[in-house]
Amino acid sequence: MNEKGHIVKSFDTDLTEISNLVMRMGGLAEAQLAMAIDSLVKRDSELAQQTVQGDGKVDELEREIDNMAVRMLALRQPMAADLRVVIAALKISTMLERIADYAANVAKRVIAINKLPPIRPSHAVPRMAQQVQAMIKDVLDAYQNNDSDLAMQVWRRDAEVDESYNSLFRELLTYMMEDPRNIGGCAHLLFMAKNIERVGDLTTNVAEIIHYQVHGHEPEKARPKGDETSFATVTIDDKAEGSE
């Protein structure tokens, strides 16, 4: 933000500390998602269980950031750019908490899915997750460096995730129709994919807040959106075509 320090130096210390907390929480949420996906790829229920348990640490950090933000608002009455740093920390921490929740949910489904025989499309989910993980990494870099250009680049990339989700959605429906025994596993994969797609959305929200923190307003243009699955249906004819 501003290169010059505050006259009251402990205010600078507080601002640095709250940003560091957000970074730490971001790193933790990022690791939670990586672990969840790893447990899916390796069919490792123990790792999945660790991921579910790890969510508590993220929640703890969120509370810490909340308390710190409230304390700063009450005691420092931050203004302008300082105020935006505090508000951004509050909002970003909420989103990171949601991201970690989705990661934990994916891990729970890994435990369920591992009780079933392996199904093929489980490879498509990690591929989609890779896109989202790269977005999270970049958005956290953008936060650390106050880089709204990088944040906006992440913001635009969400359309690709939506595309991946659309194609995965269709693929899974096809599998389910081919053999009803796949339905259990595919339904879990579908929810995982939806969770990961939501993580992508939350990551773009974080990008918007970084833009706000730097410029004082949200980005002007509406975000490109590509998730069309809310309108998608698959009929028996589709299936017949698909299986031919």
Next chain:
Amino acid sequence: MSQALADRTARTGVPDDDIAVSGRDISVFYGEKQALFDVDIDIPRQQVTSLIGPSGCGKSTFLRCINRMNDTIPGCRVTGELFLDGEDINSPRIDVVQLRARVGMVFQKPNPFPKSIYDNVAYGPRIHGLVKNRGEADEIVERSLEKAGLLKEVKDRLQEPGTGLSGGQQQRLCIARALAVGPEVLLMDEPCSALDPIATARIEELIEELKANYTIIIVTHSMQQAARVSQKTAFFHLGQLVEAGLTERIFTSPEDERTQGYITGRFG
């Protein structure tokens, strides 16, 4: 006057109905020293505008231009144009006594006259010939004290000296005194800096009520106060008007680096 007004409207494109006070290229010199540099500003009608900035930045100097208080300072020279309702207040046709009735002022330290509460308020209307008899004076005193939110507290002791009131009450008495002559604009030069937080809150509440009928310009060193009471904020630094705009914008995303530095506590 009308030509100057037309020029101004052409330059700014601001509808005059919404602007009570408008300054163009205002510079102020104390002898050789220039205290204010080419200030251009429009003060909206029936709103609260706060002037903020570090000590010696020129905000009080600018405030004093609006009722020509600078005239009273030897060696002080004001250049530029200042309009009140489209009328150039530095024009020779302006009666300064009348001007100061239209533009009331409240100071940092409450300064009631060493007279009764009643006489403090009735003094202005009397010398301006606004009241003909005791009945009219009673009415105006009561109304002004009511507007200043003081009537309830003093109605049984109007003949007691004004200086016997508490600091906050004295300040509201000064506001009542300013209101008694029916001003359009109220200038307040750090009106709360000598008051405790409760008395300050009362004055702020009063400012909120008064803005329905008066244009208020307040100089304050409390950023929180500016944020609480004003709709528009102007930031002065080293005699220049750095930035003016909606209070909300100034305090969330100021454009100028200096404004940012001042309001976030990085210099000043």
